[in-house]
Amino acid sequence: MITFGKVSWRSACLVAVATLAAVNARATTFNLPTDGSTVVGKVVVVSPTPDNTLLDIARHFDVGYEEMASANPHASMWLGAKHVVVPSQFILPPKPWKGVVVNIPQRRLYYFPPEVKGQPKQVITYPVSIAREGWSTPLGPTKIIAKYRDPGWLVPSSIRAEHLKEEGVELPEYVPPGPDNPMGMLAMQTGFPGIFIHATNKPWGVGMRTSHGCIHLYPEDAAQIFPMINKGTPVRIINEPVLVGNDQGRWVMATFEPVKEYQDKRHLADRAKVALKALENQDAQAAVAPVEADPARVARLSKTPQSTPVALSPNQLDLPYWLRTLKIEAYDHPPYGMDANNAKVPGVPVPAEASAPVAEQP
Numbered sequence: 001m002i003t004f005g006k007v008s009w010r011s012a013c014l015v016a017v018a019t020l021a022a023v024n025a026r027a028t029t030f031n032l033p034t035d036g037s038t039v040v041g042k043v044v045v046v047s048p049t050p051d052n053t054l055l056d057i058a059r060h061f062d063v064g065y066e067e068m069a070s071a072n073p074h075a076s077m078w079l080g081a082k083h084v085v086v087p088s089q090f091i092l093p094p095k096p097w098k099g100v101v102v103n104i105p106q107r108r109l110y111y112f113p114p115e116v117k118g119q120p121k122q123v124i125t126y127p128v129s130i131a132r133e134g135w136s137t138p139l140g141p142t143k144i145i146a147k148y149r150d151p152g153w154l155v156p157s158s159i160r161a162e163h164l165k166e167e168g169v170e171l172p173e174y175v176p177p178g179p180d181n182p183m184g185m186l187a188m189q190t191g192f193p194g195i196f197i198h199a200t201n202k203p204w205g206v207g208m209r210t211s212h213g214c215i216h217l218y219p220e221d222a223a224q225i226f227p228m229i230n231k232g233t234p235v236r237i238i239n240e241p242v243l244v245g246n247d248q249g250r251w252v253m254a255t256f257e258p259v260k261e262y263q264d265k266r267h268l269a270d271r272a273k274v275a276l277k278a279l280e281n282q283d284a285q286a287a288v289a290p291v292e293a294d295p296a297r298v299a300r301l302s303k304t305p306q307s308t309p310v311a312l313s314p315n316q317l318d319l320p321y322w323l324r325t326l327k328i329e330a331y332d333h334p335p336y337g338m339d340a341n342n343a344k345v346p347g348v349p350v351p352a353e354a355s356a357p358v359a360e361q362p
Contacts (some may be wrong), residue, residue: 028124030122030124031122033248044088044330046328058207063127067108083328110125142234145231148188154173173194182200184201196214198344201341203341223345241257241305253272254301256308272301276293297314
């Protein structure tokens with residue numbers, strides 16, 4: 001159910017968008033490749049100051065929790081590290097590249113804006129949180145049917161009962177708009193009943209399984225994409241835990257933990273075989289030399305998910321050796337701190353009054 005308040009949050013959104021350059025130093029907007037590549041961004045290795053956690057670094061680079069944990073398996077997300085791999089290179093989802101595409105296992109949203117004459121086609125990508133265990137987001141095509149600023153939340157009885165049983169916490173029937181609202185401060189409603197793409201009041205959980213079906217964004221990412229998305233924008237939600245991409249002639253693979261709530265129970269190894277077979281067929285049709293995939297690398301990626309794209313050819317450096325070729329960058333940005341673990345956009349004041357839609361399923 002949705003309720004409304006009095007005041008538009010338009011001015012606050014504009015301030016938030018203007019502030020994003022300072023909040024996210026690394027752009028999440030990329031020109032789409034025109035050379036047949038299907039990979040954007042680049043992996044970065046940083047040497048952070050001791051007061052920065054991996055969560056601070058992840059948020060700064062617009063990377064999610066699981067992506068960062070996968071790239072740094074021996075580091076604590078809550079502590080600092082001497083060197084941190086930032087997996088800010090992404091294999092694009094299968095085409096069509098139109099509107100919003102959310103790959104659930106990858107825990108990442110892609111937005112392909114309408115083409116502007118005389119300008120290169122672009123893609124904007126953000127990390128997202130997905131449904132917690134026992135819940136799932138519907139797969140398939142839908143669209144944005146409504147947009148809301150500063151939503152409130154009528155808590156469904158099923159969620160109240162779940163929290164009381166599992167955590168011993170009795171949730172209120174209604175959570176008013178504000179920085180502590182699980183719906184965040186901006187929300188876009190999809191055509192799937194009860195499913196929103198929205199900000200969150202727990203940004204340190206972005207990239208984890210935290211929702212009851214909705215898609216959660218960092219507050220600053222929600223503020224950036226909200227003005228871009230119009231009602232009617234197509235949305236496609238997919239389940240692709242294995243991605244193979246062309247990084248300027250370097251064929252790479254990334255794998256992600258499958259979401260067991262979906263009917264497709266194939267192991268990553270089987271999915272990898274299908275992905276590689278499709279690639280072989282594609283190469284044959286295009287009269288391109290087939291990709292020689294290192295069986296050991298494919299087996300490793302099938303056993304241990306890795307968000308950082310890994311070169312498939314045995315003639316190219318495997319991930320650990322390839323990472324050593326990257327220049328280590330200093331990272332001395334101030335940490336976000338626990339004060340930033342709410343729905344506010346860092347550095348942007350909350351308006352005194354706000355409008356208030358209410359969603360059933362954050």
